[in-house]
Amino acid sequence: MEYLLHILIMIVIYVMLAHSLNLVAGFSNMISLAHAGFYGIGAYTTAILSVNYHFPFLATLPIAMLVSGLLALIVSVIALRTVDDYFIIITLGIQVVIFSLMNNWMDLTNGPLGIPGIPSISILSFEFDDKISFLILSLFLAGILFYILRNITSSPFGRVLKALSEDEIFTQSLGKNVYKAKITSFTIGAMFAAIPGVLYAHYISYIDPTSFTVMESIFILSIVIIGGMRNLWGAIIATAFLIILPEALRFLGMPNNIAANMRQIIYGALLIFVMFRYSKGFIKEKQTVN
Amino acid sequence: MLQIFLNILITFSIFILVSVSFTLIYYTTKFFHLAHAVVITFGAYLTYLFSQQLGLSLWLSIPLSIIGATAIGVISEISVYKPLRKRNSTSLILLIASLGIYVVLQNIISMLWGDDTKSIRTWEVKVGNEIFGAYITDIQIIIIVVSIVLFIATLLFLKYTKIGKNMRAVSSNEELSNIFGINSNYVILWSFGIGSALAAVAGILVAFDTDMTPTMGFNLLLYGVVAMIIGGVGSVRGLIGGALLLATAQHLGAYYIDSKWMDAIAYIILILFLIWKPLGFSGRRLKKVEI
Numbered sequence: 001m002e003y004l005l006h007i008l009i010m011i012v013i014y015v016m017l018a019h020s021l022n023l024v025a026g027f028s029n030m031i032s033l034a035h036a037g038f039y040g041i042g043a044y045t046t047a048i049l050s051v052n053y054h055f056p057f058l059a060t061l062p063i064a065m066l067v068s069g070l071l072a073l074i075v076s077v078i079a080l081r082t083v084d085d086y087f088i089i090i091t092l093g094i095q096v097v098i099f100s101l102m103n104n105w106m107d108l109t110n111g112p113l114g115i116p117g118i119p120s121i122s123i124l125s126f127e128f129d130d131k132i133s134f135l136i137l138s139l140f141l142a143g144i145l146f147y148i149l150r151n152i153t154s155s156p157f158g159r160v161l162k163a164l165s166e167d168e169i170f171t172q173s174l175g176k177n178v179y180k181a182k183i184t185s186f187t188i189g190a191m192f193a194a195i196p197g198v199l200y201a202h203y204i205s206y207i208d209p210t211s212f213t214v215m216e217s218i219f220i221l222s223i224v225i226i227g228g229m230r231n232l233w234g235a236i237i238a239t240a241f242l243i244i245l246p247e248a249l250r251f252l253g254m255p256n257n258i259a260a261n262m263r264q265i266i267y268g269a270l271l272i273f274v275m276f277r278y279s280k281g282f283i284k285e286k287q288t289v290n
Numbered sequence: 291m292l293q294i295f296l297n298i299l300i301t302f303s304i305f306i307l308v309s310v311s312f313t314l315i316y317y318t319t320k321f322f323h324l325a326h327a328v329v330i331t332f333g334a335y336l337t338y339l340f341s342q343q344l345g346l347s348l349w350l351s352i353p354l355s356i357i358g359a360t361a362i363g364v365i366s367e368i369s370v371y372k373p374l375r376k377r378n379s380t381s382l383i384l385l386i387a388s389l390g391i392y393v394v395l396q397n398i399i400s401m402l403w404g405d406d407t408k409s410i411r412t413w414e415v416k417v418g419n420e421i422f423g424a425y426i427t428d429i430q431i432i433i434i435v436v437s438i439v440l441f442i443a444t445l446l447f448l449k450y451t452k453i454g455k456n457m458r459a460v461s462s463n464e465e466l467s468n469i470f471g472i473n474s475n476y477v478i479l480w481s482f483g484i485g486s487a488l489a490a491v492a493g494i495l496v497a498f499d500t501d502m503t504p505t506m507g508f509n510l511l512l513y514g515v516v517a518m519i520i521g522g523v524g525s526v527r528g529l530i531g532g533a534l535l536l537a538t539a540q541h542l543g544a545y546y547i548d549s550k551w552m553d554a555i556a557y558i559i560l561i562l563f564l565i566w567k568p569l570g571f572s573g574r575r576l577k578k579v580e581i
Contacts, residue, residue, distance in 0.1 A: 079561075084380075097554045101554070103550075221386075225386065265397045265401075268390045268392070271386060272394070275379070278383060
């Protein structure tokens, strides 16, 4: 039962990551490989604040989102001077720089040793220290995130994002500020990525830089792409599939480390396979005729 | 000071070899073949397989592993990129597919050989040769010589051979060169072959110098890509400037700050370059938002 709950919590955390990336990659067509970095910033902010300064969860969550969002804002102002392939390479660079900071800034992050002893979440003296209450809390946050994303993407701003992902010049000619919209979307995406980071840090109670590598970024992107760009429900199914799969392989008697590799091999292969389906482009929404 | 200069020269040689191997592929296909990283890694691990596990001599196992790694590059072109190109995929789709290939192959390496560091050095580590107070090992001398010779050979190849000329034609306009009877798929296959072989050489050389891990190729490749972007995308000669600037900045950074920030420095340079000189050294335009 504990084991099942653990898997469910991990699914919820990854669904939140995939949804926040979906706003950036799916709705605004900015494929970013820096998402694990922002996820990590969320985790590290809450870890440092709650272990060293005993901040409560209700304070660390907004601070983590702010830190992540602020960094994303600075970074996107530069990175969004480029598009498509070059944007991916730049975000890859950002990811490596963030990882390098986590791994090497010994005074702040404790480097490769990581930060142990992160307390469990407590809100108004209620401790979320068992798995069921934690699952309910993360489901609640994931639900809010889902609701906000649904609203953003169907708002006028969301329509600007969809328009610019299809044709930037045309959107510009309609008098929309494309550059600003992209920066906003990227920043919001990074802020939302900090939420699962905070949850993850409190849940596992120990973080180190290896949870926030380039591979993790590729994994989150794969969830979004396999689940379908702009498809929030698809991302949930894809996450469940990709998280349960290695566990199923473990049940079939595969050793732990090979099961982990098998999971990556399978999502890598799926990624290639899905690219054949998407070869005409990612946008494949139904045309509605008024 | 001479030691820093030597270190810069060694790093420069590795960067230029990696980035020329990557650029050859980028040159004709115009997309970021990130799975190239795993070709570099395969070069090193196949040498480990042949020389340590199967006990062949180095003179036999190095060519064998270059052939093996080249086959991996060529097979990924034939089985994934070519069919995708046939469907008119954008370079973005190809890039993501290459990420998929990278993930699959890198994990196969992890599964076969484990994640720990492997070494193909059979000799004792020694201090190296002293030149005016600076030290350089034999392997490092070999790295410098081999890289620079291969780089010049590639330049000459592009300039004087038929395939090289065809590559330049495909690079400048694929459709037009098809009209002139150049089979662009065949030319692209060649660039994958030569690029992968050069990458394998780079991987083997680096492995002799600093051993190997399954992720070694990725960092090396990223340096190569950064050098390519700084040097001006698609310009083979611009790579010299890009690799030199990158190597210099890294070693000066390592000397004045700390060697652990070398990765970060590479990307900060890339970002600074994008602000200050978005065209790269050679003045070719990066793909920018055209509004």
